[in-house]
Amino acid sequence: MLVSRFVAALRAQFPELLGKHLLVALSGGADSVALLRLLAAGSTELGTTVAACHVHHHLRGADADGDASFCARACAGLGIELHLEHLVPEPPRGVSPEAWWRVERYRLLEAVRRRSGCEAVATAHTRDDQAETVLLKLLRGSGPRGVAGIRRRQGCVVRPALDFDRDELRAWLSATGGEWREDASNADATRPRARIRHELLPALAAYAPSTVEHLAAFADALAEDEAVLGALLAERAAWPDVGVPIPVAPVAGLPPSLRRRWVLELAARLPLGEPPSRRQLAEVEALLAGGPPAAVDLGRRWVVRRRGSALLLSPPPAPPFGDVGATLGSDLALPGGFCARVGRSGEAPAFSAVLRPAVSGLPLAWRSVRPAERLPWPPGCSLAAALGRAGVPAEWRRAWPVLMSGDTMIWVPGVGVAPGWYADGVTGTVAELEEPWQRRERS
Numbered sequence: 052m053l054v055s056r057f058v059a060a061l062r063a064q065f066p067e068l069l070g071k072h073l074l075v076a077l078s079g080g081a082d083s084v085a086l087l088r089l090l091a092a093g094s095t096e097l098g099t100t101v102a103a104c105h106v107h108h109h110l111r112g113a114d115a116d117g118d119a120s121f122c123a124r125a126c127a128g129l130g131i132e133l134h135l136e137h138l139v140p141e142p143p144r145g146v147s148p149e150a151w152w153r154v155e156r157y158r159l160l161e162a163v164r165r166r167s168g169c170e171a172v173a174t175a176h177t178r179d180d181q182a183e184t185v186l187l188k189l190l191r192g193s194g195p196r197g198v199a200g201i202r203r204r205q206g207c208v209v210r211p212a213l214d215f216d217r218d219e220l221r222a223w224l225s226a227t228g229g230e231w232r233e234d235a236s237n238a239d240a241t242r243p244r245a246r247i248r249h250e251l252l253p254a255l256a257a258y259a260p261s262t263v264e265h266l267a268a269f270a271d272a273l274a275e276d277e278a279v280l281g282a283l284l285a286e287r288a289a290w291p292d293v294g295v296p297i298p299v300a301p302v303a304g305l306p307p308s309l310r311r312r313w314v315l316e317l318a319a320r321l322p323l324g325e326p327p328s329r330r331q332l333a334e335v336e337a338l339l340a341g342g343p344p345a346a347v348d349l350g351r352r353w354v355v356r357r358r359g360s361a362l363l364l365s366p367p368p369a370p371p372f373g374d375v376g377a378t379l380g381s382d383l384a385l386p387g388g389f390c391a392r393v394g395r396s397g398e399a400p401a402f403s404a405v406l407r408p409a410v411s412g413l414p415l416a417w418r419s420v421r422p423a424e425r426l427p428w429p430p431g432c433s434l435a436a437a438l439g440r441a442g443v444p445a446e447w448r449r450a451w452p453v454l455m456s457g458d459t460m461i462w463v464p465g466v467g468v469a470p471g472w473y474a475d476g477v478t479g480t481v482a483e484l485e486e487p488w489q490r491r492e493r494s
Contacts, residue, residue, distance in 0.1 A: 053215075053223045058093040061211050064203060070098035071170035076160055077103040077126070077133070079118040079232035082175035084125060085220035086212050088229055090173065091129050104134040104163045104172075106156050111236070121232050134163045150324035157208070164207060176201050176210045179217040182266035183247050188326075190243075196315035197326035199277050200270035216263070280312045290317050293488050294442040296361040303339040310336065314349075317364070323350040366488055369450035371419040377454070379411055387450045388487025391417055393480065400483035402464035405474040410482075413456045420451045427460060428470055434463065441465035447486070454482055 062069065075087045090101045105122040109115055119135060126133035136159040142151035160172045181200050188197040203210050212220065224231060240246050255262040288305060290313070291297045302313055314335045318327050327335070327349055334347040338357050346356040352367035369387030377383060379394035394411055396403070426432040438448045443465055454462040461472045464484040474480070 053219065054089060054092045057089045057211070057215070058096050060214055061093070061097060065171075065209055065211065068097075068099065068170055068209065072100045072102065072168055074134075074160065074164045074167060074169035074172045075101060075103045076156075076172055076174045077105050077122050078175075078234075079105065079121045079125075080175075080234060080237075081221045081224060081231040082177055082180075082212065082217060084229060084231045085224050086173060086175040087125070087129070087131070088224070088227070089212075091131065102132045102134065102167055102169060104136060104160055106136045106138050106159055108138045108152060108156075109140045111234075114235070118232050118234075121230075125230075132167075134167065136160075136163060154322065161207065171207050171209045173209050173211055175212050177212050177215055177217045177220065178267045179248075179252075179263055181213060181270050182252060182263040183244055185266045185270050186247050186251060187243060190247075191325065192328040192330065193326050194311060194315055194329060194332050195273055196277055196312075196319065198270070199273040200267075202274060213267075277312070280309065281316065284309050284312050284316060288313050288316075290320065291355070291362050291364040293364055293366050293486070294444045296358070296363045299339065299357060299360050299362050302362065307336075310339065314355075317355065318349050321349065321351075321353045323353065325350060366444055366446050368446040369487060371450045374416040374418045374455070377415040377417055379415075383417070385417055385452055387447070389450075389452050390485040391452060391454075391483065393454070393482045396481050396483065401486045403481060403483045404462050404464075404468050405479035406461065406468065406472055406482055407474050408479055410456070410461065410472070410480040415461075416455050417452045418455055420448065420453060422449075426463070426466070428467075434466070437463070437466045452484060 073090060075083065075090060077083045077087055087101065087103055090097075090099065093099075094101060103122065103126050105119055107115060107119050111118075123133055123135070138152065138155055138159065142148045157172075163169075164172050184200045185198055188200065191197075201210060201213065203213055221231075223229075236242070237245055238249065240249065252262065259265070284305075287309065288302060289297050302310065305313060311332050314327055314332055331347060331349060334344055335355060338344055338347055338355070342357060345358075346354050346365075348354050354365040356363045356365055369389070372386040375383065375385055377391065377393045381392065381395070383391045385391055392400075393415060420434050420438070424434045426434050426437060435448050438451055439445070443451055452464065453460055454464075460469055462468050462482055
């Protein structure tokens, strides 16, 4: 019975996935195992094929190793290919670990999806997850975009189990001989979601038995409203990009509901942990009306500013750094989130140059711009001023990477290549730099 309902729901909600190859995000927990088995059971009717990916977080020692081994056995028993990916457990300093792990997990899943030719990544979020998310967002003061909860589809990520209850999935697994792993951290009452799951929601359900269903339906309705507002907004508004201001007037002239949606859309484009709260939305409203405030931190030091008649988006400041040796043919993560490479071309770099072939035989290093440093070409030109003219945000200029060979400055991304170092023939050595925002946006 459950398989038939699941097949019908997937046909209705995701008709574009019929006949496609799907990747299941498999943690080993009951929900993800049920999703894997439901897709396998319905594959003939749906015309789909299934692969799975387990992301090993290396956070719980032997328990995490046990999860990976269990997923391998579960997939082998179903004849399903398993991709095992490993996540570095240490997030960057100053970043929420949970948010960072989530972003990195989805980045790995997307990489496997592309590599394996899958149409979409299927995650096992349930109706209960939706209700927990709505309550969590409400209690944190999130705006409508956050309270709309978990989307059925975001890019290449789909949630086919969002209309199913956690208990019915477990009951079906038990009835069909399915096994799963329990993550003890899910019962840790010091975590907000676990407390909502084990204390708040049961208390509400005791008063109103349909609490979970009503909260999930509320999220669906709000998500539909958000989609309509988003379509209207796309026709009437623009958003500031890093280093590219826009006029205040068109945004300030939007109706109040679209102004709030504009802020939420801007925040959704940024690597934030949470959507803006009601307080932040009210502060941006005041900023658009002329302030104060003149600047609002949307989270993680991403700041929207009003300067005269313009709106600017300021990224988090990047820290200056000393020499970091460059290895030919590989990506190099630089402090502050920059990504550099020499001798290999990546995907849509922000800045690139083709240097003399001889560069590949030299010892190369990246370092930040030094205080009051001047360009050797044209003589005496301020490097900071040149970066400003190139549109580099002020918050990144002190940390802006330059490519060096010894004491010789070869390339300043966005400004230019030193005389005599640019390839004058067909071949040369490629050098590239990606900015932190572009890199995070792609992930």
